[in-house]
Amino acid sequence: MQIPELERKSIEYRKTILSSIAQAGAGHTGGSLSCTDILNVLYNAVMRVDPHNPNWAERDRYIHSKGHSVEALYTVLADKGFFPAEKLATMGRGGSHWVGHPTRKVPGVEQNTGALGHGLSVAVGMAIAAKQDGLTYRVFTLMGDGELTEGSIWEASMSAAFYQLDNLVVIVDRNTLQITGRTENVMALEPLAERFTAFGYAVRTVDGNDVAALVDVFAQTPFAPGKPNLIIARTTKGKGVSFIEDAADWHHHVPTAAELATALAELDQAEQRRQERYATA
């Protein structure tokens, strides 16, 4: 998928995410908007998946370790055709499998997540299996930055380096906010790149809300033979809507009808500007 189309998708996804959260009356708004571009690029420009054959043995695997921003994942999976888009309207409803954190009951979801610090270990196991089986699939996992204080992340990181998992691509959604406030005030993570480097990763930092930059950085993987890949994606929590951006309060705040209308109008304006930009070009 070309960059202009990826940009269009990101705007469309953000509208769907906000509408779904408003309809469900619950959801992780800020985190879903910060990782929208990452999931967009992964599923539309990087990963080898077949929505009609979700258990294809050689598919690339994606583990949504941050768990709570599931609305972004559901939106992308629906768009890819893993399940009908109408299912999004069942989010959070009694009896629906589209619950607030991913489960394998939803087609396209590889692993149940939601408790933080779990996804990386599972991804390491999958990546070891790929190496053992001589298969070329890759394993991607997205972690929130607040999640990185879980000790299990660092256990898993040691094993990723020990088993030389250059088929593992770890992305950190570095939006610098967690539910209490700035990550650096809650429990400092920096110097993050140096810490991951010391644990044996090949590390790159990228603008995680720039689809072109994301496409470029994924194209460079593996960054170094025999080293697991780690991408620090610098993002803005709530990206795309002025009054949601970079606001800890919006971690799981649900937009009111008026807020939703304003947000959708902003995104429509962004789409208008995008079209004008390419028309001019």
Added chain:
Amino acid sequence: MQPLDLGKPNQQIFSDTLLKLAEEDRNLLVVTSDSRGSGRLVAFGKQLPAQVVEVGIAEQNLVGVAAGLAAAGKHVFAVSPACFLTARGLEQIKNDVAYSDQPVRLVGISAGVSYGALGTTHHSLHDLAVLQAINNIDIVIPADNFETRAVVEAAISHPRPLYIRLGKKAMHHLHAPGTEFVIGKALRVRSGDDVAFLATGETVEIAVQAADRLAAQGVGAGVLSIHTLRPFDEAAVLETARRVKAVITVEEHSVHGGLGSRVATLLMQAGVTPALRIVGIPDEYTYTGSQQEIFAHYGMTPAGLAATAEALLAGQRMPV
């Protein structure tokens, strides 16, 4: 009755059986957390090094990596001392294995008070309670070498997450040749219609020895090896409890949340109410000593269990 013949530690049978299976199945992997020695897997590691995934002393990662390997189609046995595996790794067991329905075989070694005088840090008296409260993980506690070999062989094709709980001391042979082992079906080891011992794991042989003492005194004492806690063989327990005047459950676990609790809730709700005694480790700072000394302190000896049976049959109530 003849004295029971002594076999090997169940953990040795586990590793011997696993090695044989792994030689035939290159997808069979053992995941260890610096636990090859205590899991008697040193020979396995030397003979099939490519089939060992070592994660170091990191039980959370152990379980998560095992789940990922299972998701990718590997036949995974994650082996770690029960005390650490089911406490440090509990959230991973709950979410990555059970909730995610990844068919990992978790093997808790040196379980219960196997580590004896190493103290409470190394005891697992909680594992059956916590795992029974988690949906979608079957629980097997083999009593002897036969049950151990059988459950490991059955584990390969078991369709759900499975926890196998093993101890480290040499065990006596309990079953006649030709006995059939099925996960979820209790095995009758002794028959008798006065009192029934419902025991699990390494306490079954103690119950058998107690039953033989009672039989010599003319008391009919039955013994069921409840090797599977989930799926629980309700039919066998109810059928046995309906025939006797007293039921004694025996387990190397807290008296809360294990076999005894499971039996009591079943019998009460079914309206089957023989005299009942739950024998296990009480809710207190655990007595210190070897496994044998701890068992003796809490009456988990042939003489102690026989005395408990006689007291129950005599209508005595014991403090709860």
